[in-house]
Amino acid sequence: MEIAANPPLTETRPASDRAEMSALVRLAGPLVGANLLQMAVSAVDVIFVARLGTLDLAAATLGVFLFNLCMYALIGLTSAAAPLIAAELGRRRHAVREVRRSVRMAFWVGAAGCVPVILLLAHGETVLLLFGQDPEVSRRAGSFLDIILLAIPAGVAAGVMRTAAAALGRPGWAFVVTGLALGVSILANWMLVFGNLGAPALGLEGSAWASVISLVAMALAYVAILFFDPRLRRYRLFGRWWVTEWSRFREIVRLGVPIMLTWTFEGALFGGAAILMGLIGVDSVAAHAVALNIAAIAFQVPFGIAQAATIRVGMAFGAADAAWIARAGRVALILGIGFMGLTAAAIWLTPRLFVSAYIDVDAPQNAAVVALAVKFLAVAAMFQLVDGAQAVAAGVLRGLQDTRVPMIIALFGYWVIGFGTSGLLGFYFGLAGVGVWLGLAVGLLVVSILLMWRWHARARLGLLPRTV
Known part of the structure; x- marks a missing residue:
């Protein structure tokens, strides 16, 4: 019934x-x-x-x-x-x-x-x-x-x-x-x-x-x-x-497989960065683990906002309301990027404070790891804004049931640009761990720019419901 x-x-x-x-x-x-x-x-x-x-x-x-x-x-x-x-x-x-x-x-x-x-x-x-x-x-x-x-x-x-x-x-x-x-x-x-x-x-x-x-x-x-x-x-x-309900089953697979692969590409990027760090040295691996954990904690906020934005934009999409779609996406992006701006400032101004939550920053034996972690966090502070932007932009696009092209953007930005730049800067140009982190930042920047452009071009790209 x-x-x-x-x-x-x-x-x-x-x-x-x-x-x-x-x-x-x-x-x-x-x-x-x-x-x-x-x-x-x-x-x-x-x-x-x-x-x-x-x-x-x-x-x-x-x-x-x-x-x-x-x-x-x-x-x-x-x-x-x-x-x-x-x-x-x-x-x-x-x-x-x-x-x-x-x-x-x-x-x-x-x-x-x-x-x-x-x-x-x-x-x-x-x-x-x-x-x-x-x-x-x-x-x-x-x-x-x-x-x-x-x-x-x-x-x-x-x-x-x-x-x-x-x-x-x-x-x-x-x-x-x-x-x-x-x-x-x-x-x-x-x-x-x-x-x-x-x-x-x-x-x-x-x-x-x-x-x-x-x-x-x-x-x-x-x-x-x-x-x-x-x-x-x-x-x-x-x-x-x-x-x-095989038509609904296929629809979930059609939308879900690109989401699955996008998340996997991003997670594997940082795993790949850890492998590059292993080629540099033990201190770099330890510093990378500390800095990445700090960045990952901060990322949970825009990720949660992105999950909520998918629902808000999705409701507006179902209602075929272009104004509501625009408002829901705009507000989510402002909130996500705004929060990451605060975390970027905090990490930039007090990196040793964050590192001290994981290791004793005053112990002589930890000096090399602390110094590297602080350098990595300086780069992390720079990419906080673009990391928040790409997460929320992906979320609002999912609300429009647009997942395949964002997956391709993620593959290109994370692995072709991001991982490629990490290897180039880290080893060819001799920037070691800092170069690897700069490559991550470049990859996130490219993905955020492309996803933000796709969101703003949603009407021209035919991503809005037909009855809008």
Whole structure:
């Protein structure tokens, strides 16, 4: 039985930039908080395993990186449901039924994507050996991955439900559930890694089981929320889950594969930069890790704004309202770039303060790493603005259901321009680590310029709905 009434989220169009900003902040704030908590969840395994020794720490670091890369790709694939749901709400026609179809097929797409990812992680040791990693570290990482791969279906399902809850006006649940997952992860690691509260001391494998428990808890929490939250319950998102909608399935794949590849290209760029740093020296690798972590934390804000902007622009797209589309995109870009301007100033003015959160900046043995990290952060301060711009610009374009060309832009800007310039400046011109970071900045600049141009040329490029 279908529900004909329109849900409360099908709001009236905002009458001003101020009203749009208010709506965007209400949506983006919890998503930003959830993104920051998710970084903490990802770090917990490595923090606990660090006490087990260098071998297990190296294995956990590689295992978590490979797992997160695959999980991130699958969540990018299913995140295509967000602009589709938003457009359906904006159109206001049969919104409940259409939203349910999009969520259902996002689950189906995610389930299909889990299969090759699980097979890949099941051969994690072989993959790491192909990339020249130490045999013993690869063996231990393979054992870690054999367990943590069991969490892939729960993690993907949680990602789909988070997307649905946010698009339907309940982004706060993302923050609550991620906070719950962080608590469960800490407790489970404490119990299973070291054998506390009567649990077996499983060491590295215990950390993998802790991740499985944490992600299953997250998925179950979202299931409960979708059943019992009054606004979300009316959509009956688990209703008729067995019914196929192949046209919707193909639409999610069409939009989602480019999103998945775009996110992978960007994440792999910084991984590739770490490999270049390894060719320069150990101090450069350590300084790169510190500076990149600082930049990654700052990036979670425009990334959350971009996620919210996809929904806001998507609603305007569904409503076929050109003025609303322009306002939603403009406000999101101002907010994202404005925040990154603040972080750029903070990093530029007090780089040692940021570095001191990771290592003792006054210890003589850390002098070389600190000096390099400060130099890298000077470059990071410069690219904060363009990093925020490219993230939000990609988000507003996703709201227009435009993902294929932005993917091509990302591939070209990140790898042809960015990675190529990093190698050229770092090695040919002898700028070492600073040259690598300057290359990253150039790549981000090119991507931001091209995406911003595409957004401003949206009408000329035919990206607006035909009825506008």
